[in-house]
Amino acid sequence: MTDAPPTAGVVLKERAHPASPLVRLWVGVVAVGWALLQEFLPNGDPTPAPDLPLDALVGVPWWTLLLLGVMAGILAIGYWGWWTTWFVIDDRELRVENRGAFAQSKRIAFHRIQSIDISQPFAARILGLAQLTIDAGADEGTRLSYLTRARAAELRDQLMARAHGQQGPVAAASSSAWDDLGAADRVLVRLRPDEIILGALLSGEMVALIIGFGASLAGVTISGAGWVGLVGLLPALALAFAGFLSRRVITQFNYTLAVTPAGLRITRGLTTLKSQTIPADRVQAIRVSQPLVWRTIDRYRLDVTVLGWGDVDGSEGVSGSTVYLPIGSPAQVDTALRALWPGLDLAHPTVQRSPARARWLDPLAYSWNGWAVDDRVIVARQGWFTRRQYVVPHARLQSVRVSQGPLERRAGLADVALHTLNALGDDRILHLDADVARRLAFDEVARSRSARMDGLLAPRSEDSAR
Amino acid sequence: MDEPTALFAPPAAEWRRVSPRLATVRRIAATITVLALGVPGGVAAWLLTERWWPAAVVAAVGVTAWLWWWVLVGRAARSWGYAERDGDLCLTHGVLFRRLTIVPFDRMQVVKVTAGPLQRAFGLATVELVTASAQTDAAIPGLPEPDAVVLRDRLIDRSDAGGPDR
Numbered sequence: 001m002t003d004a005p006p007t008a009g010v011v012l013k014e015r016a017h018p019a020s021p022l023v024r025l026w027v028g029v030v031a032v033g034w035a036l037l038q039e040f041l042p043n044g045d046p047t048p049a050p051d052l053p054l055d056a057l058v059g060v061p062w063w064t065l066l067l068l069g070v071m072a073g074i075l076a077i078g079y080w081g082w083w084t085t086w087f088v089i090d091d092r093e094l095r096v097e098n099r100g101a102f103a104q105s106k107r108i109a110f111h112r113i114q115s116i117d118i119s120q121p122f123a124a125r126i127l128g129l130a131q132l133t134i135d136a137g138a139d140e141g142t143r144l145s146y147l148t149r150a151r152a153a154e155l156r157d158q159l160m161a162r163a164h165g166q167q168g169p170v171a172a173a174s175s176s177a178w179d180d181l182g183a184a185d186r187v188l189v190r191l192r193p194d195e196i197i198l199g200a201l202l203s204g205e206m207v208a209l210i211i212g213f214g215a216s217l218a219g220v221t222i223s224g225a226g227w228v229g230l231v232g233l234l235p236a237l238a239l240a241f242a243g244f245l246s247r248r249v250i251t252q253f254n255y256t257l258a259v260t261p262a263g264l265r266i267t268r269g270l271t272t273l274k275s276q277t278i279p280a281d282r283v284q285a286i287r288v289s290q291p292l293v294w295r296t297i298d299r300y301r302l303d304v305t306v307l308g309w310g311d312v313d314g315s316e317g318v319s320g321s322t323v324y325l326p327i328g329s330p331a332q333v334d335t336a337l338r339a340l341w342p343g344l345d346l347a348h349p350t351v352q353r354s355p356a357r358a359r360w361l362d363p364l365a366y367s368w369n370g371w372a373v374d375d376r377v378i379v380a381r382q383g384w385f386t387r388r389q390y391v392v393p394h395a396r397l398q399s400v401r402v403s404q405g406p407l408e409r410r411a412g413l414a415d416v417a418l419h420t421l422n423a424l425g426d427d428r429i430l431h432l433d434a435d436v437a438r439r440l441a442f443d444e445v446a447r448s449r450s451a452r453m454d455g456l457l458a459p460r461s462e463d464s465a466r
Numbered sequence: 467m468d469e470p471t472a473l474f475a476p477p478a479a480e481w482r483r484v485s486p487r488l489a490t491v492r493r494i495a496a497t498i499t500v501l502a503l504g505v506p507g508g509v510a511a512w513l514l515t516e517r518w519w520p521a522a523v524v525a526a527v528g529v530t531a532w533l534w535w536w537v538l539v540g541r542a543a544r545s546w547g548y549a550e551r552d553g554d555l556c557l558t559h560g561v562l563f564r565r566l567t568i569v570p571f572d573r574m575q576v577v578k579v580t581a582g583p584l585q586r587a588f589g590l591a592t593v594e595l596v597t598a599s600a601q602t603d604a605a606i607p608g609l610p611e612p613d614a615v616v617l618r619d620r621l622i623d624r625s626d627a628g629g630p631d632r
Binding site: 127192307353399400401403404405406409413417419420421422427434435437438441442445448449452 | 472473474477534553555560562563564565566567568570571572597598599600601602604
């Protein structure tokens with residue numbers, strides 16, 4: 001290419017896979033293909049087969065040609081974009097160069113790379129292609145799409161190694177269609193499909209669905225609409241159940257948490273395979289939650305907030321899902337937590353409960369509400385239907401708030417809220433004794449400051465502990 | 467219930483209170499709101515029913531709300547207080563629901579001074595603190611404008627003193 005940028009110190013310079021534009025437009029391609037197929041296939045009435053291919057075109061309606069033309073145009077634009085885009089890796093940075101109608105050059109220095117995710121949307125997965133999303137901490141991440149799966153894994157490992165300051169060759173990665181594991185990777189937790197389905201079936205959302213439909217069913221019965229109403233209701237019911245189940249199961253299918261040389265990695269997904277690197281030093285807080293029904297099967301779910309990932313809503317965030325462990329036994333939860341923050345032991349710090357006079361303010365959750373502190377984290381517990389535990393490292397705390405409503409004032413109680421980067425839901429420690437609350441708030445601010453100072457003096461302490 | 471409980475006692479010597487003119491600003495805003503809702507409501511009630519008493523009910527409700535508001539706003543405005551400590555800024559406010567927020571200086575990312583038209587007419591401004599957390603939600607309204615600017619600059623200085631932290 002004559003218009004390519006100067007190539008000083010370039011280690012690698014390549015285009016995306018030639019099938020990329022097709023994959024990006026796959027819905028359109030399939031739809032048009034299907035429409036044409038419908039048109040050309042004999043559809044019952046005995047039309048004589050045309051003798052010449054040209055004759056076949058005569059009977060074709062004009063809109064088919066129009067559709068084909070538009071499709072070809074879009075594909076041409078897609079291919080023009082593909083032809084003019086280069087990924088360049090030199091000894092210091094990754095560049096994405098586009099010299100089409102508009103010129104664009106995006107540069108990412110290796111040491112800025114925070115994490116790299118591999119995802120395989122459905123169409124890409126069928127063709128064995130994958131997309132890299134490179135998160136450099138700022139905007140929504142740079143996408144390299146699409147590469148072959150093996151190439152994507154190799155590039156990811158190379159870039160992550162560079163981001164961690166390593167030079168030289170990197171061990172080859174595997175390229176299985178179901179996971180994303182290299183020879184040096186160690187699997188910590190792997191979930192079977194039946195566990196994920198069980199978890200979804202017993203989750204709080206499912207209970208809410210059942211209650212909602214029970215209520216509407218009762219409404220239909222009482223109002224006397226009888227069979228008509230039931231027939232109308234059942235498809236909606238089936239749809240809602242199937243939608244929720246499939247979303248949870250499809251996104252979390254074959255969940256695998258592994259330790260790799262480049263950090264913690266989660267791979268999951270049935271149709272769209274996602275491989276996510278969890279930057280442990282950017283995790284701001286963890287939530288351990290347990291819906292009511294899960295208490296009977298002793299399972300927990302973990303969510304994390306990560307700097308630059310956006311809000312926790314249990315769905316796909318900017319660069320990935322905030323679900324760290326969709327469902328896990330206490331042992332699995334422990335493993336996952338230790339992988340993230342070594343030395344974290346939720347059983348260790350003694351939980352301080354609210355005073356007995358707080359019981360009437362919150363009779364259902366009173367026995368669970370509480371807080372605990374050790375030298376690295378503060379833990380807040382609350383919730384009745386879903387029991388939640390928030391784990392916030394002192395060094396990640398943003399601010400603290402003591403609040404007191406009129407009822408609490410009468411009882412001499414107060415709440416303490418722990419503000420972290422993104423809300424993991426209601427993060428308050430409820431109904432503490434007023435004096436305890438005030439002391440906790442000021443002590444916690446002091447702890448958070450000294451933890452940050454320690455972090456500044458020894459910024460890599462978390463890494464060396466791992 | 468007006469005397470400060472130990473829970474919201476000042477962490478340093480005492481709370482620095484905001485300008486009493488904040489109450490005036492808030493009262494004018496309340497009056498405007500009541501008038502803007504009450505007058506069209508009353509006129510509509512009168513025109514639609516063609517009787518005088520629905521309009522009178524609306525007027526009575528409006529006047530009651532306005533008086534109630536008048537009293538509450540004064541207490542709410544007096545409840546604001548802030549104090550700078552070695553490493554953090556504490557602020558408190560609220561009458562019925564009280565809160566005390568502690569924001570470490572090295573967590574402040576942005577310190578803003580804002581003022582609406584009404585505040586500016588009275589020479590007041592609001593100092594807003596932004597941390598990485600949206601929940602921090604810390605603002606001190608009703609500071610005299612020069613004080614607000616001085617406070618902002620001091621806070622920014624002190625937020626740097628903690629050193630880069632990421």
